Amino acid sequence: MPKINLTRRQFLKASGASLFLAGLPLPGFTKDEPPGTISVIMLEGGMDGLTAVPPFGDPNLMRMRKNLIPDNYLKLNSFFGLHPSFQYFSGLMANNNASVIHATNFPYTKRSHFEGQNLMQGGGLNPFSETTGWLGRALDLAKTPGRSMSLDMPLLLRGAHENDNFFPASIRNSGTLKTDLINMISNVHAEQSSSIFTKVSKKSTQKESVVPRDPASLAKYAGKAMSMEGGPLSSVIKVDQFDTHSNQGSDEYGRHGERLAIIDDIIAGYKEGLGDAWDRSIILTLTEFGRTVKENGTWGTDHGWGSAGLLAGGAINKSRVISNWPGLAEKDLFEKRDLISSIDYRSVCAACIEHALGLDHDLIADKVFFTPSLSRVYDYIFS
Amino acid sequence: MNEEFRIAQKLGLMFLPDSPIPQNISLWATRQLSAKSPALGVKRVRSYHKPKVSEWPQSLQPNLQKRDEMFWTYKENVEKHQRNMPGFQTEADRNRNRQENLMEDLDALKFAHRNVYGEDQLRLRFNAFWANHFRTANIFDNGNHIGHAIEEAILANLNGDFSNMLYKVTTHPSMLIYLDNIWSAGPNSQEAVWAKRDGKQAGLNDNLGRELLELHTVSPSAKYTEADIKGAAKILAGWGAEPGRVSGDKLISLSERNNKIKKIGGTLNSWNYFKTTYAEPGNKTVMGKTFGPGKQALRELTDFLGSHDHTINYITFKLAQHFVSDTPSQSDLNHISRAWIDSKGNLDQIHTAVIERAIASKEPKFQWPMTWLFQVIRLSGANGFIGWEEEQSNDYNDNIMRTNKIFEELGQGFWLPGQPNGYSSDKNEWLSGEMFERRIRFATSLYNAGFPTQKVENIMDRVGANSVTRELVDSVMGGRRKFVALMCSPEIMGLDNA
Numbered sequence: 001m002p003k004i005n006l007t008r009r010q011f012l013k014a015s016g017a018s019l020f021l022a023g024l025p026l027p028g029f030t031k032d033e034p035p036g037t038i039s040v041i042m043l044e045g046g047m048d049g050l051t052a053v054p055p056f057g058d059p060n061l062m063r064m065r066k067n068l069i070p071d072n073y074l075k076l077n078s079f080f081g082l083h084p085s086f087q088y089f090s091g092l093m094a095n096n097n098a099s100v101i102h103a104t105n106f107p108y109t110k111r112s113h114f115e116g117q118n119l120m121q122g123g124g125l126n127p128f129s130e131t132t133g134w135l136g137r138a139l140d141l142a143k144t145p146g147r148s149m150s151l152d153m154p155l156l157l158r159g160a161h162e163n164d165n166f167f168p169a170s171i172r173n174s175g176t177l178k179t180d181l182i183n184m185i186s187n188v189h190a191e192q193s194s195s196i197f198t199k200v201s202k203k204s205t206q207k208e209s210v211v212p213r214d215p216a217s218l219a220k221y222a223g224k225a226m227s228m229e230g231g232p233l234s235s236v237i238k239v240d241q242f243d244t245h246s247n248q249g250s251d252e253y254g255r256h257g258e259r260l261a262i263i264d265d266i267i268a269g270y271k272e273g274l275g276d277a278w279d280r281s282i283i284l285t286l287t288e289f290g291r292t293v294k295e296n297g298t299w300g301t302d303h304g305w306g307s308a309g310l311l312a313g314g315a316i317n318k319s320r321v322i323s324n325w326p327g328l329a330e331k332d333l334f335e336k337r338d339l340i341s342s343i344d345y346r347s348v349c350a351a352c353i354e355h356a357l358g359l360d361h362d363l364i365a366d367k368v369f370f371t372p373s374l375s376r377v378y379d380y381i382f383s
Numbered sequence: 384m385n386e387e388f389r390i391a392q393k394l395g396l397m398f399l400p401d402s403p404i405p406q407n408i409s410l411w412a413t414r415q416l417s418a419k420s421p422a423l424g425v426k427r428v429r430s431y432h433k434p435k436v437s438e439w440p441q442s443l444q445p446n447l448q449k450r451d452e453m454f455w456t457y458k459e460n461v462e463k464h465q466r467n468m469p470g471f472q473t474e475a476d477r478n479r480n481r482q483e484n485l486m487e488d489l490d491a492l493k494f495a496h497r498n499v500y501g502e503d504q505l506r507l508r509f510n511a512f513w514a515n516h517f518r519t520a521n522i523f524d525n526g527n528h529i530g531h532a533i534e535e536a537i538l539a540n541l542n543g544d545f546s547n548m549l550y551k552v553t554t555h556p557s558m559l560i561y562l563d564n565i566w567s568a569g570p571n572s573q574e575a576v577w578a579k580r581d582g583k584q585a586g587l588n589d590n591l592g593r594e595l596l597e598l599h600t601v602s603p604s605a606k607y608t609e610a611d612i613k614g615a616a617k618i619l620a621g622w623g624a625e626p627g628r629v630s631g632d633k634l635i636s637l638s639e640r641n642n643k644i645k646k647i648g649g650t651l652n653s654w655n656y657f658k659t660t661y662a663e664p665g666n667k668t669v670m671g672k673t674f675g676p677g678k679q680a681l682r683e684l685t686d687f688l689g690s691h692d693h694t695i696n697y698i699t700f701k702l703a704q705h706f707v708s709d710t711p712s713q714s715d716l717n718h719i720s721r722a723w724i725d726s727k728g729n730l731d732q733i734h735t736a737v738i739e740r741a742i743a744s745k746e747p748k749f750q751w752p753m754t755w756l757f758q759v760i761r762l763s764g765a766n767g768f769i770g771w772e773e774e775q776s777n778d779y780n781d782n783i784m785r786t787n788k789i790f791e792e793l794g795q796g797f798w799l800p801g802q803p804n805g806y807s808s809d810k811n812e813w814l815s816g817e818m819f820e821r822r823i824r825f826a827t828s829l830y831n832a833g834f835p836t837q838k839v840e841n842i843m844d845r846v847g848a849n850s851v852t853r854e855l856v857d858s859v860m861g862g863r864r865k866f867v868a869l870m871c872s873p874e875i876m877g878l879d880n881a
Contacts, residue, residue, distance in 0.1 A: 044802070067584065111609070112597055114804050171792050172784050173832040174824035181864050182823065185871050188855045192814060193878055197871075199816040200823065240800065241522060245563035245590040297575065297586020298566035303593070335609065 034142050036280040036315055037226045038356035039235045040135065040156065041266055043259070043287040044117065045243030048301055049308030050293065050339065051256050053100050053321070054081045060328035065295040070251040076100070080321045085252040085260035088268040092312050093319045097278075098267075099381060101309040102323035104343040105289060109334060111303035113243070116288030121156035123346065123369050132158045134349060137368045139234060142357040156236055156286075177204035215239060216265035223273020226281070233356070237266055242287065246298035267312050279314035282352045286345075292337050293328055306339035309348055315355050315382060322380050344375065351378040384874055385847030392877055393741050393748050394706060395504035397761040398845075400837050402502070412738045415505035416731055417542060422534075424496030427770035428783060433836060434766065436500050443489055443771055447535070447556070450486060450527040451626065451653050455640055457484035458627035462634060478777065487521060488774055490530025491798040492786040495768045498757040509734055510538045511754070512705050513548065516698070517599060519557040520801035524626040528557035529798055545698075545728040546689030550682055553595060556653040559623030562591035562803065569620040569663025577660075585661075592616030594803050595688070605693035607670050614669040618680045621662035624653040695723045702737050705808040708746040715740045749810035750877040752793040752818065756825060759870045762842050765833030782832035793821060810878075819871075826870040830863045839865045849874055 054069055055061055057079030062069060073081035074090045080102065082090050092098035108119045108127070115127035123134030132140075133156035179201055186197035212218070215237065222235040239262050244255045251257050267283060274281050290307030306326070326332050326340040334340045350364045355378070365374035384392070387408045391397050394412055398404055405411035422444070425434035445453065460480040463471040470476060498507050514533045519525060536551040552558055559565050567588035568574040578585035592615035596607050629635075629643050641651055648656040657678045667674045672687055674680040688694055699720040703711035719736045726732035741748075750758065760767035768786055773779035783789075790796025794817070795806055807813070829835065839856055842848075848856075852872045856865045873879035 110603075111593070112603060113802065114597070115603065169792060169821055169824050171821065171824040171828050173782060174828040175831065177820065177823065178864065181859055181867060184855060184859050185823075185868055188851050189873050190879065193819075193873065193876075196814055196816050196819050200820045203816065203820065240802070243590075245588050246566055295584065296588050297568050297570070297584065298563060298588040299584065300563065300588065302589050 034233055034357045036282060036356035036358075037233050037235075037274075037277065038135070038138075038352055039222065039226070039237070039270060039281065039283040039313075041263055041283065041285045041310075042121075042154065042156065042236055042238040043242050043263070043285055044238060044240040045113065045287075046116075046289045046291055046303055047242045047259075047285070047287040047307050048244070048248070048256055048291040049102060049104075049306065050290070051248070051250070052083050052086070052260055052310070053102055053308045054083070055079055055102070055325065055328070056081050058325070058328045060293075064293050064328060065301070067299055068248055068250050068256075068295055068301070070257070072251060076321055079325070080323075083252070083257065083260050085257045086264050088264045088271075089310065089312065092267070092271075096319045097314060097316055098310070098312040099316055099319050100321045100323075101311065101343055101345070101348050101381075102321060103306045103326050103339055103341060104309050104323075104345045104348065105287075105305060105307050105341040106345050107341070108289070109305050109338075111289060111305070113288060113303070118155065120286055120288050120345075121154060123349070125370055130155075134346075134368050135234060135236070135353075138353045138357055138359065138364065141359055141363065141367060142233075154236060154238065157234070177201075179204045215262050216269035219266040219269030220273035223270040223275075223277070223281075225273075227274050227277035239263065239266070244291075244300045245296065245302060246300040248295075248300040263310065267310075270312075280356075282311065282313040282315040282356050284312075284348065284352050285310045286349075290339055290341075293333055293339055294337065304338035305334050306341040309345055311348075311352070311381065318383075320380070322377075343377065346371065347375045347377040348381070350374060351376070351381050354378055355382055384849065388846040390742055391504065392750070392758065392875075394738060395508055396498055396501075396754070397504070397758040399500075399761050400764040409738075409742055412505060412742065413735050415503065416509075416734055416738075418503040418506055420497075420501045420503040420506075422493055422497055423500040423502070424493065425500070425766075425770045427772045427779070428766045428768075433764075434770065439493055439496070439771065444493070445486070447528075447531055447654055448651050450531060451556070451624070451644075451651075452637060452641075453484040453486065454524065454527040454626055455628065455637070457481070459634060460484070462628065482775055485526055486530055487526040487798045488785065488787055489771065490533075491790065491796065492768060492771060492774045493530065494533065494797065495757075495786055495789075496771075498753075499760050499767060504761075505738075506538070506541060508706075508754070509541055509730075511751075512702070513537045513541070514797055515805040516701065517552045517558065518797070518801060518803050518805040519555075519561040520803070521798050522800045523560060525557050525560040526798070527626075528555070528560065531555075532557035533797065540730075541734075542731050543729075544689075545723075545730055545733070546686045548730065549599065549689045550685040553591075553599070553619075553685055554622060554654060554681065556624060556626065556656075558591065560626055562594055563588050564591040564619050565623035565625055567591075567616065567620045567623075568661040569617055571665070572620065572663055573660040574658075587613070587616050587620060587663075589613060589616040591619055595619075598804055600688035600697075601670070601691050601693035602697040604697065605670065605691070611669050614667045614674075615684065617663040617667045618669070618674055618684050621658045621660075621678075622656065622681065623658075624648055624656040626653075690728055695720050695728075699723065701808065702733070703740065706737050706741045706748065707744050708748065709808075709810050711740075712744075715744065747879055748877050749813065751806065751808075752795045752813070752821065753790065755822065755876060756789075756793060759826060759829065759875070760833070762837065762846070762875075763829065763833075763866070763870075764836030765829040767829060767833055793825070794818060822871050822876070823867060826867040827863065829870075830866040835866065839869050842869065848872075849879075851879070 070084050072084045076082050106120050108116050118127045121133045122130035124130035135156050136158045182201040186194050225231045242259050248256045287307055290304040291301035292304045296302050324342040326342045330336050346369045353364050354361050361376045366372045387404050390408050422439040423436050424439050428434050501507050514537055519529055532555045536555045540548040540551055568585040574585045589612050593612045648658050664676050674683055699716050703715050707715050718740055722732045722736035769783050787798050852874045855868050859868050
């Protein structure tokens with residue numbers, strides 16, 4: 001099996017991530033400042049929950065995927081372990097500031113990246129049914145629209161109110177933005193594109209700050225912005241390349257392990273940047289699907305269903321692994337191949353919104369996820 | 384904008400400053416489908432001297448076997464660096480290894496040069512469309528293959544049948560590596576039997592089978608099942624050569640490497656590489672059709688999928704949305720799918736139908752970031768990209784960024800990491816402050832460092848700029864501001880063709 005030649009540090013420097021900030025309270029519009037902040041780490045490609053948080057108590061784990069299990073895992077309890085890439089996260093677990101939800105995902109079982117990614121962001125009842133995202137809608141309900149920051153606006157943050165995104169440009173010989181020029185250009189554009197140029201114009205009046213681009217520094221930057229008075233209430237960081245169909249590896253140097261290490265670094269970056277604001281923050285991961293329980297023929301895993309969700313932040317005051325474990329025996333799997341999602345991850349998202357934005361669960365269930373009967377799992381996570 | 388430039392914007396890359404404007408623009412557009420242009424480019428770019436355009440040197444366009452060997456050499460050298468062997472210790476050694484053996488920077492530059500200097504602008508737009516449809520992004524080990532796939536599997540097959548292009552792309556190492564097919568083994572293959580006996584592992588990987596159905600051909604509207612995906616994966620099992628090192632912990636010579644590759648797949652040609660010991664014996668079924676054992680089943684599968692109703696409808700919509708309108712009409716779609724059906728998937732006929740509808744539709748098409756950049760460079764005669772000699776050197780006039788850095792800052796490029804669904808052609812995916820800021824910045828940068836040969840007034844006269852554009856340009860002061868205003872006007876961005 002070919003091995004990855006990059007050391008972890010080189011790798012992190014080379015790997016891209018995108019940051020999105022959103023939810024600026026509008027003076028005179030937002031009545032009460034919401035109680036907390038909510039950040040999402042979006043994992044593109046399908047995170048393998050069984051690698052991230054291996055259920056060692058299940059006798060079928062080693063039988064189904066012996067090459068994918070690290071031998072230096074960290075023990076969480078008698079049943080679950082934690083991947084060695086999660087050094088920082090394990091410290092948070094020990095300090096009662098992080099939790100894991102296992103065997104969970106959105107109710108989508110068709111294993112397409114693109115439908116799955118659309119659904120986990122749109123939060124609708126079907127792929128491609130929504131033009132706004134669940135977080136965007138939640139921010140609208142909390143009356144905290146505002147700008148976000150990245151190279152492309154993820155569906156997750158799109159709401160009825162205008163969000164907008166800026167990621168620092170680094171284009172040689174492009175000088176500084178000229179406000180008057182941009183205003184002139186904006187004037188001749190039609191409504192939609194004109195309003196976008198107006199935002200560029202507004203941005204041109206602000207002081208430019210240098211933002212590094214590696215994932216951990218982006219998280220630190222986001223945390224810092226969110227910690228400030230009147231700062232954004234929400235941020236999203238996107239990490240790609242979890243789609244390890246081959247040579248997935250097992251430990252922290254494997255293809256999947258290196259991606260998990262990025263999550264760990266992002267959470268550490270958030271903690272540092274947030275400072276005291278950590279206490280009212282919640283960070284959660286989001287991925288389109290888990291991966292097949294059984295290792296495939298090329299030392300990797302294919303598209304599955306149930307995965308794990310990682311939660312971190314001062315909003316959590318007791319660490320737990322929250323799971324209604326469905327089992328890994330073939331008869332317990334979805335279509336004989338996938339870990340069943342026994343906890344609807346929309347409920348987890350709803351609980352985080354409820355905590356961070358102070359919205360009522362029934363309102364979130366109805367207006368954000370269009371599912372009035374959505375279970376409330378708040379007490380399992382935050383009590 | 385006059386009709387000639389309106390069509391060159393929608394379907395091409397704009398007429399270069401010294402190229403004649405065709406008399407009959409519709410005729411020109413269809414004739415462009417068979418236009419031939421070598422890979423034109425520039426050796427180096429020196430400030431305000433207009434660089435001399437010439438053909439890319441053959442030495443910088445290695446064939447596939449050479450590319451495979453270069454990538455193997457690169458990986459072997461990386462291993463030597465890890466062992467800290469003499470000559471493989473310094474940062475300079477590392478850079479040299481990259482420069483000598485990796486093609487992704489030169490290939491990206493060649494693609495940019497073609498688009499900036501090429502005389503086959505309309506073909507190049509269709510080339511970019513298909514390169515995006517069959518996206519093979521730069522992750523894992525296919526950096527040396529992306530450029531080859533775009534040139535040889537797509538551009539070289541633009542005048543044939545869709546099914547043929549589909550087969551050529553599906554079997555190209557860029558696709559087989561990117562979507563993880565190279566180690567996939569049939570569950571009952573010889574390899575799987577041996578692996579089981581030895582307590583090792585070998586088996587199926589369904590990644591390419593899944594995307595072949597979902598993204599490249601029939602799309603989820605065909606309501607295929609997991610069993611169909613598995614059937615496709617079984618047909619694909621065996622295809623593809625391992626890139627990079629093939630010798631575990633041992634360092635070996637090139638001839639040893641080649642012998643090994645030849646022994647496994649019977650050939651050094653990684654574009655026709657089928658490992659019989661990995662192939663699944665017996666029949667396979669995909670969407671109700673049965674395929675026999677052996678290598679030829681893949682061609683039968685791509686022919687079957689390539690002419691499927693759902694493929695025709697799905698790709699017809701993608702073509703129409705890219706070239707005709709963000710919201711193509713049913714008659715646009717019917718016209719294109721009819722040409723597809725009548726010609727049995729002949730790309731010349733399909734593309735001709737696209738051209739006809741794009742011309743007939745007066746709707747503007749907002750252009751992709753990369754297309755806009757190429758168009759702005761061609762309209763203005765600016766230098767937007769460095770020369771091939773500079774791309775290979777650490778020491779050059781660095782007013783212009785490295786090519787893949789330009790694509791990264793644009794937020795779009797075929798040599799960046801990315802997902803296999805490619806870039807959207809829907810303008811709503813691109814309308815954001817971030818993207819607009821980048822256009823302002825790139826226009827500014829082209830004026831500051833690219834030494835445009837054309838004055839703003841001349842460009843406006845030539846394209847027949849409308850009164851809104853002229854008033855905008857008149858209302859701002861100074862050459863640079865006028866240039867930026869023109870290039871970011873609704874008209875030049877493709878938001879308004881009035």
